[in-house]
Amino acid sequence: MAKPQPLFWLMTIQTPNAHGYRINDFQGVLTPEPGTTRLSLFNEIREEITRRDPLSAGGAVIAFDVQPNELT
Template identity: 80%
Template sequence: MAKQVPHFWFMTIQTPNGAGYRINSYQGVLTPEPGTTRLSLFNEVREEIDRRDPLAIGGAVIAFDVQPNNL
């Protein structure tokens, strides 16, 4: 099995607020475990954002990407 490499990810979440909508983008780098799928990584990232920023809970993900961090 190939060695896992660090991946850069970003996610943008829109949540309603009293003035309309709040749109925040989040990013980070992680090294997925062997066998990780895009869906499981999406869910892991979303859970981490909700822990970091409770105002994001229940918001709509409007953008998400994950790519190997090496150029």
């Protein structure tokens, strides 16, 4: 099995509030464990964002992307 490569990820979350909506984007780089699926990675990232930004809890993910971090 090939060694997992670092991935760049981006997630945008929209959360309702008293003034309408709060929209925040988050990004980072991580190297998944072997056997990680796109869904499990999505859930892992979503949980990490909620830990870092509790106001995003319960919001709707309106954008998500994950790509190899290397450009070559």
